[in-house]
Every structure is written in C-alpha cells, then in structure tokens.
Amino acid sequence: MKLDTIKLEHSSGATLTLYLHDIVELREKARPIILITPGGAYRFVSEREAEPVAIAFYNAGYHAAVLRYSCQEDARNMQPMIEVLESIRILKEHAEEWRIAADKIAVCGFSAGGHLAAASGTMWNEPTLMERLGYTGDALKPNAMILGYPVITSGEFAHRESFYNLSGSWEDDQISGFYSIEKRVNSETPPTFIWHTEDDQAVTIENALLMISALRRANVSFECHIFNKGQHGLSLCNTEVNTPNPHCEHWFGLCVEWLDSIGFGLE
Known part of the structure; x- marks a missing residue:
C-alpha cells in the first residue's frame, strides 16, 4: 500500500490521505477510487467514518482516499465544497501516475459528509466554485456518489447544526437553502447509491427520501436501501x-x- 497525505492548496488545514495499491507485475491497470468524506455535522470529522471505510474499499480492490475538510467557522463560504472539488481535481490530474481510472471516481460520504459528497455531484459546476478553483467543464465532477444516512435538506427535516455550521444560519432561509441538495439535483448529477435507517433520529429518513425523489424526477440512476x-x-x-x-x-x-x-468493477 502507498499511504500519503497531501495538504490542499485552497485550504488552511484540510488534508487528503491516499490509500493506493502498489503496482504489481500481474496487475498494472488503473483502478477506480473512492473518495471518502466522513460525517460530523460540519463540526468535526468523524474518524469512525474515515480510515476504516477507506481500508474496507481498499480491501475490496479499490484505491481509496479520505478528505479531512474544514469545519465549524472554517466551513463557511463553501469552503468544504472547494476542498472536495479540489480533491477530485488532484485525483484526476495524478490519475496516470497513481494508476487511477480517471473516469471512475466515486465520492462516499456519511451524514454531513454525505451532504458534502452530494454537493460534489450537484455543485461541481457552480460558477463561484469553478472560478475559485480556476477550472471549467467537468474537470471537477465525480462519476458516482455513495451517500450513507446523508444530510440533504435545509427544510422541515433538516439537521440544523450541519446547516448552521455551513451557513451561519439556524433558519430555513435563503442562506441555508443555498446548500439544500434536493433543490440542486439535475440530469447532470452522477449515479447515486443511498442507504439510511428508519430508526435514525439525528438525520431523519426524509432526507434520503427527498434525495431519491429528486433523482427520480431528474432521471438520474440510483439505488436506495432503507434498513429498519x-x-x-x-x-x-x-x-x-x-x-x-x-x-x-x-x-x-x-x-x-x-x-x-x-461499470466501476475491477478489470
């Protein structure tokens, strides 16, 4: 395993940790990579949803990476979105060197990290973000999203702390509504896998239901599993x-x- 940690250019503290398979004689082909964004309400980054998940995907044959993104006041002004999109750009730019299949980059997030993963697939072409990163086209776009019990909506079923840490607002207003993912889904949103539990009292199941409804309306391929x-x-x-x-x-x-x-299987 090649293990390395990179400090992001457009951040004061965010890091990207890589878990890359070594190039072996019998296998030199590029592998898909899973970029993991742990949860934590944008207040902290949960280690329980970081390296253990990366190792699980690594053991399944994928490259993996963990983004430890900006939180609390540092999460304002779309900073975590800048960091996840910069991470995607880094993975694409180094695809040949690291034997990454550049068209097979999936973002896997949990809770607030699920919101960040979903933001990467719905805000990659947000003009302000593209301008700040200096890229156009689909250079920042992930190819798939994996969302575990994700924070999605700023509306009635919002996880308010997450939206407060992002926007500075405790209300369902224009500021926090800017980050409401179900309003951003369109036909350019990548295929999505979602799982949630009916018992979840912190981030209620309506978040997942609103997301799959939005994907359905936009004719985006998805799979959803609701555990009881x-x-x-x-x-x-x-x-x-x-x-x-x-x-x-x-x-x-x-x-x-x-x-x-x-099409993300290992060749």
Whole structure:
C-alpha cells in the first residue's frame, strides 16, 4: 500500500490521505477510487467514518482516499465544497501516475459528509466554485456518489447544526437553502447509491427520501436501501467501529455490487 497525505492548496488545514495499491507485475491497470468524506455535522470529522471505510474499499480492490475538510467557522463560504472539488481535481490530474481510472471516481460520504459528497455531484459546476478553483467543464465532477444516512435538506427535516455550521444560519432561509441538495439535483448529477435507517433520529429518513425523489424526477440512476433498525452514525456497522449491526452491515456489499453494475468493477 502507498499511504500519503497531501495538504490542499485552497485550504488552511484540510488534508487528503491516499490509500493506493502498489503496482504489481500481474496487475498494472488503473483502478477506480473512492473518495471518502466522513460525517460530523460540519463540526468535526468523524474518524469512525474515515480510515476504516477507506481500508474496507481498499480491501475490496479499490484505491481509496479520505478528505479531512474544514469545519465549524472554517466551513463557511463553501469552503468544504472547494476542498472536495479540489480533491477530485488532484485525483484526476495524478490519475496516470497513481494508476487511477480517471473516469471512475466515486465520492462516499456519511451524514454531513454525505451532504458534502452530494454537493460534489450537484455543485461541481457552480460558477463561484469553478472560478475559485480556476477550472471549467467537468474537470471537477465525480462519476458516482455513495451517500450513507446523508444530510440533504435545509427544510422541515433538516439537521440544523450541519446547516448552521455551513451557513451561519439556524433558519430555513435563503442562506441555508443555498446548500439544500434536493433543490440542486439535475440530469447532470452522477449515479447515486443511498442507504439510511428508519430508526435514525439525528438525520431523519426524509432526507434520503427527498434525495431519491429528486433523482427520480431528474432521471438520474440510483439505488436506495432503507434498513429498519439502526441508530445514526453506523459507518461500517461492525465491531471495529463500535456499531455492530449485522443487518445494516450488508450496505457495503450491496454498494460494491452496485459499483460493479455501473461499470466501476475491477478489470
């Protein structure tokens, strides 16, 4: 494994940690990569949803990367969106060197990190973001999104703390509404895998339902799994991350199967 951490250019503290497969004699082909954005309400970055998830995807044959993005007051002015899009650009620019399949970059996020992952797929062509990063076209666009119990809406079912940390507003107003993902989904949004639990009291299931409704209206391919039991923040749903839930643990295998089905399988 090649393990490296990069400080992002357009940030004072965000880092991108890479988990790259070594080039071996029997396999030199490029691999898809999963860019992971952990949760934490944009207040902190959850380590339970960081390296353990990266290692799981690595062991499934993918390259992986973890973005530890700006939080709290540093998350204002779209800063985490700048950082996730810069990370995608870095992965694309170094694709040949790192043996990454540049057209197979999936962003996998949990909770508020799910919001950030979803933002990468719906805000990659936001003019202000493209101008700040100095790129146009689809250079910043991910090819797929994996959303675990994601924060989506700034409306009735919002996780208010996440939107406050992003926008500085506790209300469902124009400022926080700018970040409401279900309003941003369109035909250019990449294919999406979503999982959630009916029991989630922190980020309610309506967030996932609003997202799949928006994807459906935009004719974007998606797969969604709603599990009946499980608290918020399950991550891999196993003892390693201290959230054992054998039923919900199936999400990971289902996700890998879904990735295969949209052409992200290992060649």
